Amino acid sequence: xxxxxxxxxxxxxxxxxxxxxRGFTAVLTGxxxxxxYAGGKYVSKDLDFVLSPSDRLKAVETALAALGFRAGGxxxxxxxxxxxxxxxNRWPVAVGQQILEPPPRRAVSGCYxxxxxxxxxxxxxxxxxxxxxDRQALEQAILVCLAxxxxxxxxxxxxxxxxxxxxxxxxxxxLTRRRSRQV
Amino acid sequence: xxxHSAAGRSALLGPLLGSTLKEWLLLCLLTRGxxxxxxxxxxxxxxxxAVQKQxxxxxxxxxxxxxxxxxxxxxxxxxRYPFRRELEALLRRALEALPAAERERFYxxxxxxxxxxxxxxx
Numbered sequence: 001x002x003x004x005x006x007x008x009x010x011x012x013x014x015x016x017x018x019x020x021x022r023g024f025t026a027v028l029t030g031x032x033x034x035x036x037y038a039g040g041k042y043v044s045k046d047l048d049f050v051l052s053p054s055d056r057l058k059a060v061e062t063a064l065a066a067l068g069f070r071a072g073g074x075x076x077x078x079x080x081x082x083x084x085x086x087x088x089n090r091w092p093v094a095v096g097q098q099i100l101e102p103p104p105r106r107a108v109s110g111c112y113x114x115x116x117x118x119x120x121x122x123x124x125x126x127x128x129x130x131x132x133x134d135r136q137a138l139e140q141a142i143l144v145c146l147a148x149x150x151x152x153x154x155x156x157x158x159x160x161x162x163x164x165x166x167x168x169x170x171x172x173x174x175l176t177r178r179r180s181r182q183v
Numbered sequence: 184x185x186x187h188s189a190a191g192r193s194a195l196l197g198p199l200l201g202s203t204l205k206e207w208l209l210l211c212l213l214t215r216g217x218x219x220x221x222x223x224x225x226x227x228x229x230x231x232x233a234v235q236k237q238x239x240x241x242x243x244x245x246x247x248x249x250x251x252x253x254x255x256x257x258x259x260x261x262x263r264y265p266f267r268r269e270l271e272a273l274l275r276r277a278l279e280a281l282p283a284a285e286r287e288r289f290y291x292x293x294x295x296x297x298x299x300x301x302x303x304x305x
Binding site for chain 2: 074088089090092094096097098099127128130131132
């Protein structure tokens with residue numbers, strides 16, 4: 001299989017599948033989810049996986065080496081790929097203070113992929129906006145909302161629980177403005 | 184420890200966290216919001232390398248995060264850490280349990296201008 005010819009979603013599924021076959025629960029998070037949900041309007045250079053259990057580094061290395069990845073610290077690189085696999089994100093899967101159940105696996109071209117839902121992906125990006133003042137993350141959250149069905153009601157509930165009602169209001173204003181430009 | 188300033192500080196969570204320095208770094212970040220490694224090393228009386236090593240371990244675990252301020256790395260508690268509220272509650276309890284004089288030392292911000300490389304003296 002030529003990994004460089006795969007879409008981001010398929011590549012993520014191949015990696016996720018390889019890790020889960022070794023007994024890991026692997027959940028794709030971060031910018032790669034935005035890339036998949038926003039249909040390529042955002043480009044990420046990393047496949048960020050939250051992995052459990054976290055103490056079997058040798059098994060991670062074996063699983064990824066079988067696909068041609070080489071370890072460089074917690075990040076694995078492939079000679080034919082621009083994207084790196086980062087398995088350094090600690091369990092649990094969480095968005096801000098909300099701890100999530102691992103999302104269900106879904107089939108992607110013969111492999112299984114476990115990734116944040118579109119709504120949780122938006123929360124994940126907004127957490128970076130709220131807590132790290134990362135405005136690029138706000139843009140990513142909006143791109144996902146413009147391309148996918150996202151429960152903004154749930155995002156609002158979560159934002160208030162995080163104590164970030166003002167940040168959510170800014171996100172809503174920007175999303176409304178962008179949606180009106182789309183029409 | 185490299186100087187006398189660490190003397191006179193109590194460690195309450197050290198056995199739990201596996202490191203006295205880790206406890207003090209977390210208390211520093213809790214009380215000040217953010218801090219530079221060199222500043223914390225000088226105030227806590229530890230070698231810069233030891234401070235950087237502990238901060239790096241905490242950052243790898245998602246407990247703290249850093250960003251560049253000029254050419255220096257500035258650290259804060261990571262507000263995205265899923266156990267942040269519980270951690271802050273534990274640190275606050277530990278802070279409350281310290282004698283008042285020790286507690287105050289964590290809160291004292293360095294307000295005076297300071298030349299690069301000049302040691303902190305209170």
